[in-house]
Amino acid sequence: MQDKSNSAGLFEIYALSEKAITLNFGNVIDEALLKHVTDFKHTLSQHPFPGLIAVVPTYASLSIFYEPVTVYKSTLPGINSYDKVSAYLQSLAGKNHTSLTQQSSIINIPACYGNNWGPDLDYVAGINNLSTEEVIKQHSAAEYKVYMIGFIPGFAYLGGMPETIAAPRKPSPRRYVPAGSIGIAGNQTGIYPLDSPGGWQVIAQTPLKMFDAGRANPSLLKAGDIVKFQPVSFSEFRDIVENPGYLNAY
Amino acid sequence: MQIKILKPGLLSTIQDLGRTQFLADAVPVSGAMDVLSARLANLVLGNTENAAVIEFTYHGAEFLAETDLLIALSGEGSILYTEDQELPADRPIFIPSGTRLFLKKNDGSFSYLAVAGGWKVPEVLGSKSTYLQGGFGGFEGRRLREKDVLKNTDSLSAESNAILKSLKGSASVSFPPWKAAKNDFLPLERKTIRVIPGREFTWFTADTLLDLLSKTFTVSPRCNRMAYELEGPPIIRLNTQELLSTVVTSGTIQATGDGKLMMLMADSQVTGGYPRILQVIAVDLPLCAQLKPRDEIYFEILGRKQAEKLYIEQELNIRQLAATIRTKY
Known part of the structure; x- marks a missing residue:
């Protein structure tokens, strides 16, 4: 209903609540999807936005919790906090990923x-x-x-x-x-x-x-x-x- | 300031506005079930809204003021009494040392006792909230028991000190003529819970979706700080695919395998695998928290933009209330 696929087709975005957005990368358990999730989490941790509270990865999704009033008052482009966060996340996806190359021990x-x-x-x-x-x-x-x-x-x-x-x-x-x-x-x-x-x-x-x-x-x-x-x-x-x-x- | 618990009541715990920094480790948010009441109890005392409060479930608790106190009670689980009189909610109250206080029956489930400076408990993982299943946070990671002694932190704000000074003159219980008008923050129609469609809303039959938005649902006796089960017409799935475990949050209404609805609350798991049919809007969650077994509700669907607008308006109104109290003192 509220889905938008980002330009790279990497994920769909939906509102989990007024305070959280979820990026859905797929619907299966798969190492390649997991890598998209962890890479995006890494990118976001290096480029946080004002009002960001927590980032929660699952098998194939990433949920981003934020404080709507802080987002709303920020200079991020968009007419409400959902639009602002959603546009910001899509702009991050468009950037070159700084992929996590670090070997897991x-x-x-x-x-x-x-x-x-x-x-x-x-x-x-x-x-x-x-x-x-x-x-x-x-x-x-x-x-x-x-x-x-x-x-x-x-x-x-x-x-x-x-x-x-x-x-x-x-x-x-x-x-x-x-x-x-x-x-x-x-x-x-x-x-x-x-x-x-x-x-x-x-x-x-x-x-x-x-x-x-x-x-x-x-x-x-x-x-x-x-x-x-x-x-x-x-x-x-x-x-x-x-x-x-x-x-x-x- | 110090109290001793004489009777703990059904379930009394220390809470604040929750633990949000460790969601990625699957640590639940916890915190007050009715965050609006917890915040107002703090704000009328000049506290920061996140100060630790005692959450009482229903009525029956009793405690003794072992020193003079500046406290406030908010929420619909109980009404505060001394041996002689009923005390008003949503405003600061001065209580002289030696007074016994009683929580008597009211219409809802939870009430919040704030003290000037906030109750003194250590912060665990960035919050003072009790998480009972994990056995950490709040007062020794557990529910309050008879003979527990609770103290406030000594760091009172300038407003708290001014409120205390204005009330302390008399040797008896005293309170100001004003109160936080909590009803201004709540809808008039309390039986209608406003929701936005959940991510898996379209996984259900048309009949189920019609029932969902027109029939009554009843709160079952199976309700606790994790979730409230709702009984009503059967919830039938159109799409029977398995949902990969994904994030859920307070207010998420899941449809379980046996066709029931589970409304997730403050101690909700961070992830879940049942389809998310509805999401209660944030400003109506305090209403949901106050529901009791056998209460009946209806759902009314909104768009997410409207839900966000209501949330931001309410947050700005709460900030306005805090500013008004600051200018008063």
Whole structure:
């Protein structure tokens, strides 16, 4: 209804509310789209506009929150704040992207698989006709891309899991999944950053604090990061919990 | 200034106008459900509008003034009383030390208690708001309990000091003859909630869209700071494609898998995967916050330009109110 495609055809623009605009780059999970999203976020962070509050990336969209009165009173061209922001974003898209060429570093996540830390490991192995050892091997061999952070603070949606260890969600969610639980839902894997209810099949737990409101960067992961899981024994798990200095090794 | 909570009521938390800097980490905005009332409670005291307030849910809370206080209550969840008298909303009130205060029944859901200087809690991730699910922000990341002691910050504005001086002369409860005319900021018709079409508005059948804009919807008992569920005619999809998780915000009305409507509120998730059928306009969100289970509403559709115009007018009016209070003192 309110769509406009920008000149380069890179995205559609729509009003999410009076205080936010969304740029929609597509409707599929795809690394090329993710790159458009992260590149545009980077460009915008280097060229902010007056009244900009927050920029939120998802799989294939970027939402831009702003303060309408500040935008309205700014000298940006346009008759209302939506027009001003929308025209500004389209002008940015027309510019040459300063593409993010910086290589993502691999973030290693220690993971204690099975038993109390992964109560659904046997189930995931069973429905895929694999041994639990094979599930651990495949899950920890893959490199995952953080596609987006969503659902609850610091929850990373990871793409790149082998389909051979895919598993459906639990028919009804567990009322309590502890922080650090690593789960599988369909072709996706993810890590619960907070104690929360949840329906993913839990195969392991990490001792790392994926989200900590006391840190300057509260979320350990951000969109675009590359993640690998590193199997650890229970005693290593306990060492990390008891001796946070040990974390520097990861 | 200091109070002690004698009865916490159903759910009482510290809030401000929200936490917007960490949306990209999926940290919800949180903040006051009825931001208009929270802002007015602060402004009539000479506070900045973002100062920390106590959000009370319904009535039933009680607290003790352990020192002299300069406070204001705004919002429709309750009415403030001493043992002897009902106290007016939306204006500064001087309370002598030792007074017991009670929140009694009113028509809405939430009320906001501001204190001169704002309630003193640490800032977490750029905000004083409580986010209960994450266990951080506000008062120790939790709801208020019996025997909690809350203090104000000692940094009172010149206006706050002037208001205090003008009221403190008497040894009893006192307040000025003026108040913030909150009704000037709200529409006369309170049952009609104005909306703009959501991004997936056209994913639904013509009958559903007609129902949406003509039939009554009822607030279900399943409502909390994250979302209010609305009951009404079934919501039927024309387009059954899966929506890729994308950004939602307070006021977004999602149509869930079982054909119900979920109106997202202050503690809303940052992203969601249900189609967004409507978006409540920003100036009507405080009305929505005050809805209770079994309340009935209608939707009226506006264009986004109109919605933005209403928002900017209201913001300028609120700034005008703050300026008027400044010139009074």
